[in-house]
Amino acid sequence: MEIGIGLPTTVPGGTDVVNWSRAAEEGPFASVGVLDRVAYRSLDPFLALAAAAAVTSRVRVVTMVAVGPVRSTALLAKQAASVDQVSGGRLVLGLALGARLEDYEYAGADARNRAARFSEQLAALRDHFEDADVCPPPAQDGGPPLLVGGLAGPALWRMARFADGYVHGGGPPRAFARAASDAAAAWVDAERPGRPQLWGQGYFGLGDDDVVDRGAAYLRDYYAFTGPFAEKIAAGNLTTPGAVRDFVRGYEDAGCDHLILLPTVADADQIVRLAEVVAP
């Protein structure tokens, strides 16, 4: 299993993606990942990844995940292909419907029928990459690897039809294992050859009580729209080296191919703290 680290693009004060990316490239990380939210004080995921790509040469740059249907398909294809080009073919494009209708509203995108529009978008994206009609041919053959997220049957079917793999939305290893097994079932059901790539994610914030408190406050705020569930997400934050190690081991046992750990505070030392825990 490969391990990546998130850029703090949604975390208060997390605007220095350039230095964060440089440090991540130095560490034992295989990727840098970004979240996506329209109606939140966050950086644009593709611009952040472009900046990350400019100061790195090794790590994969990953949307973890971008909300597909808030963007027009042509613009999404252009942005993704651009990041893929400037990174020299290091983009992994994770997409999902997103859980928040507010993002659609702020983006001026129609939230009705978004599931069907998402399927259409996924089909069209690959055509844009292959045809190079709205973007240069992507640096990776056939376009960047496409990951699709979601938990329900229709989302897994969409993943199995259009994507190269599955990206899970976070939670304890047990929840990942279950989703991964369903994703594999959908893959076989869609009669795809081989097996889907399986990507996971988790939140961490390593340090003293202040780090733990700020991390929890950020997660409560970021997930406020989920109501009482925000508290559970905040409680799941990995705040000790032992918790990170258990989490990593659990994901590895569950068959995860690539796990990205997302920061909950933007302090520069988080990269070093995480690196110490996950270094082989």
Place this chain on the structure above:
Amino acid sequence: MRIGVLGGGPAGLYFAALAKKANPAHDIRLVERNAPDATFGWGVVFSEETLGALRDADRESYLDITESFARWSAIDVHYAGKIVRSGGHVFSGVARKHLLQILQDRCRSLGVEMSFLDELPDLSRFEDCDLVVAADGVNSTVRRLLEDRFRPRLDVHRSKYVWFGTTRSFDAFTFIFRRTPHGLFQVHAYPFDARTSTFIVECNQATWERAGLEGVTEEESIAFCEELFGPELEGHRLMSNRSLWVSFVTLRCESWHDGNVVLLGDAAHTAHFTIGSGTKLAMEDAISLANAIEVFPDSLESALTQYELERQPVVERFQEAARESSRYFEDVIRYTTFDPLPFAFQLLTRSGRITHLELEKRDPAFVAEVDRWFARRASGVDAVQRAPRPERTGRIPLATPPPPLLAPLDLAGVRIENRIALRAGDGPLVPSVAAALLEAPGVVLTPFVAVCADGRITPDTPVADDVAEFVPGVERSPVCVLLGHAGRRGSVMPRRHGADRPLREGGWDLVSASALPFGPRSRTPKELDRAGMDRVVEDFVAGAAVAGRAGAGAVLLECSRGYLLASFLSPLANHRADEWGGPVEARLRFPLEVLAAVRSAWDGPLGVRYSATDWAPGGLSRHDSLAAAHAFAAGGADFLDVVAGGTVAEQRPVYGRFFLVPYGDVVRNEVGVPTMTSGNLTTADEANTILAAGRADLVVLDPRIGARPTVRDGTT
């Protein structure tokens, strides 16, 4: 901390006792609307695991509870004039009333303030409390007051049940199945002290109505059940305690706490009584909550979140098992043609929590007997509607019988050495099949082989005409060739980068039942005309002949997942107004014509793969699905491979463990035809459980997620 507890059932009492014991400084007030000695229901059951938790949480009440236990280790299944006993299941039962007394005494001695016959209309009396624990049962007032916060969902089950006590003391957890002219009744009975047992009678809604039980009095209901189960009651009476026929309600809540109010036990969740876990879950909740408030003394929110995070997954697992169990009992009439042994095996494994392997640990002799029964029959459906075949043991060692997965199957006169159907890989056909044969499965399944070039899915799909000879050999497993015509799902790119992506060059014209494209981007097919049908029939016949020449041992017709034959079957893909469209009989006409033609040209085992549901509104109904299965069996299919979906692009599938097994189970046991099943089955234990339970005859195993080679290169 000042704590108000609403409800004096096991959950509320146990929590109050544990919290007070952990910190005597807590001021705990418990309010119960009934008298201290009033109780509903008779006995409760605990497993060993729960007892361990009770012992660790509070040794004193544990000792009192276990002192009055009825303990037993057997499960008896009374069915078809036989009693099948399985041992090694350790259970303990206690009278609910006695349990409450013990917990009340414990609360009293610890200094919990209790007030009975005291009904609270709202929470105003607990306004001064730091924590309010709502343990007020499935009809919780508190949950109702804060409904928008807890977001409860109630599912009413289809069966009816009534809860009695009896002085007949059973020496095992006892299931009784009794056929009547009205339908099937079943009893769940277990002892809870030396003289008394709980006796629950259950039946489905239709049976209940036919038996005239709607609106009967308690006395009439008792008289009815006493007569029905006279032999098993051995002259003992049934005792009532507000014993009315009701439907079980499964309760789930999105959230279990809001501010300083928290739900406990039945107020937060219920799980169907057929896995008997209500009190167990309630008391485990109490342990978890009492523990959480000690671990987080400064943050109630953290404590309640911790409690919820710990308990919700556990409860969900039980609710899932309970759902499987309750469904089994709703449909159990389907299995009443089974022999007693497989019937009992299926009953014991119904919830998915006990597998073949787990049962073998508990009672190896029982499982050996089941395996022996299974291995004796070359075909698992002998016990169903098919005429019994002579027992064919061959060279199977019955003293140490093989597990069901490795037992042979007699399929239309062909002996298949084991129950594993292995999919050949997606590479070039013949080498992939050869590689699969080396694994020695019962049968090797080829990928889709098109009966003609226009029937290919992608340009890479093998065409029957081009199929070279499979590896010959007398001893090898039969190769089962999947013959199909892609219909409206054809002319697409290879599936490496996605499914159903139309070819942009080099494509071909498509045909389907109707001129409806598969998805929004798909090419629109032409409606297949009579001349086209004739060609397709000929192509299938020719394809079967080629398969025979290539050395195939079986043929499977592809009538699933939206391909050509399936497009006729589903009302979503077939809008024809002629004799091949309309009601299911008409929609089946063309697939049956193909089946008949292949049947007359192919002597070996012949199967049909079909989708039993479209997973989409307006799709194939359950009635139509069974009609199709009946028609395929009558039309000469020796086995059915029951799958689902694939008819329309925007479907709403339901994945999960064994997600296709229930569809095949219905077909096998209601139609009486051997079935192959697949779908997220990854272990031999899962397969053994499904096979021995008579839910399928052949299984397709998928590789396990997360499996990594155990042996690696290393240095010495």
